[in-house]
Amino acid sequence: MPRVKYDYFEALERQGAFALQEAQMLIEILKNFDPAELPARVAEIHEIENAADNLNHEIFTHIATEFLTPIDREDIAELALRLDDVVDYVEDVVQQLHMYDIQEVHPPAFEMAELIEKATAALVGSLKEFRNFKKSKGLAERIVDVNAIEEQADKLYFRTIRDLHQNYVDTPVFIIAWSNLFQRMERCIDACENVSDMMSTIALKNT
Numbered sequence: 001m002p003r004v005k006y007d008y009f010e011a012l013e014r015q016g017a018f019a020l021q022e023a024q025m026l027i028e029i030l031k032n033f034d035p036a037e038l039p040a041r042v043a044e045i046h047e048i049e050n051a052a053d054n055l056n057h058e059i060f061t062h063i064a065t066e067f068l069t070p071i072d073r074e075d076i077a078e079l080a081l082r083l084d085d086v087v088d089y090v091e092d093v094v095q096q097l098h099m100y101d102i103q104e105v106h107p108p109a110f111e112m113a114e115l116i117e118k119a120t121a122a123l124v125g126s127l128k129e130f131r132n133f134k135k136s137k138g139l140a141e142r143i144v145d146v147n148a149i150e151e152q153a154d155k156l157y158f159r160t161i162r163d164l165h166q167n168y169v170d171t172p173v174f175i176i177a178w179s180n181l182f183q184r185m186e187r188c189i190d191a192c193e194n195v196s197d198m199m200s201t202i203a204l205k206n207t
Contacts, residue, residue, distance in 0.1 A: 006062040008069065008076055009131040011055060015083040016127040016195075018052040020120040022090040023188075027113045029094060033105050038098040045094045052087040056080055075202045082198055086123070086191040090116065093184050100177040108160045109178075112153065112185045119149045119192040126196055133203040146196040153189040157182055 022045055029041050059080045063073045122145040129139040160182050164175050 006066065008059065008062070008071075009127075011059050012076075012079060012083065012130070013124065013127045014055055015052060015059075015080065015087070016120070016124040018048055018055070019083065019086040019090060019192075020117070020124050022048050022087060022094075023113070023117040023120040026090060026093060027110075027117055029097070030105050030110055030113050035101070035103050038094075038102075042095055042098050045091050049087055049091040052084065056084050071202055071206060075198070075205070079195065079198050079202070082191065082195045086120065086188060086195060089184065089188040089191050090120075093181065093188065096181055096184055100181070102177065102181075106160075106174075106178045106181075108156065108163075109181065109185070112156055112160075112182060115149055115153045115156065116185060116188045119146055119153070119189045122146045122149060123192045123195055126199055130199050130203075133199070134207050139199065139203060143196040143200050146192050150189050150193040153186050157186040 025041070025045055025048070029038075060077065063069065063077055069076060122142055126139060126142040126146065129136040129142060133139050161179055164178055168175050
């Protein structure tokens with residue numbers, strides 16, 4: 001019986017789905033915020049990150065052992081690493097909420113979390129189109145969506161950090177904690193854009 005070829009595109013889609021699952025969990029955590037539950041939520045999101053790590057290892061094992069890949073193995077590896085960054089960074093936000101002993105959510109965090117969810121959802125859409133990147137008419141559009149969300153996140157980040165330093169000068173610990181958290185949340189969306197940029201580069205190289 002002939003060996004079934006490994007489906008790299010499906011594996012990359014699953015990586016994106018892990019990131020989206022984490023982003024949805026982040027929104028749930030913030031909307032139903034309970035500091036006492038954070039240790040359990042940190043453990044939950046780490047399980048997702050661990051599953052994504054196992055998938056990443058699986059992808060790299062196939063890259064190393066298979067003679068032919070659908071696109072350059074270096075490009076698959078780079079795309080997998082960039083997707084892994086997204087998963088790691090979203091997990092990091094939840095960990096930081098616990099590490100900084102956050103007791104109450106700063107309102108702009110809800111908006112930034114929603115942008116993270118939108119960015120990861122757009123990324124999942126891009127990855128589904130990526131399989132047929134030579135013929136797909138939707139890939140470029142979804143990549144533009146991710147880039148547009150990243151621009152919104154940049155503006156929100158700038159506005160929020162400025163507000164923290166203008167209006168919370170009497171609470172330096174609050175400023176430090178939320179400045180750090182917003183930097184890490186914004187980094188999640190930057191990582192999504194990095195994945196989209198890589199898909200765009202691969203598509204240009206192969207068409």
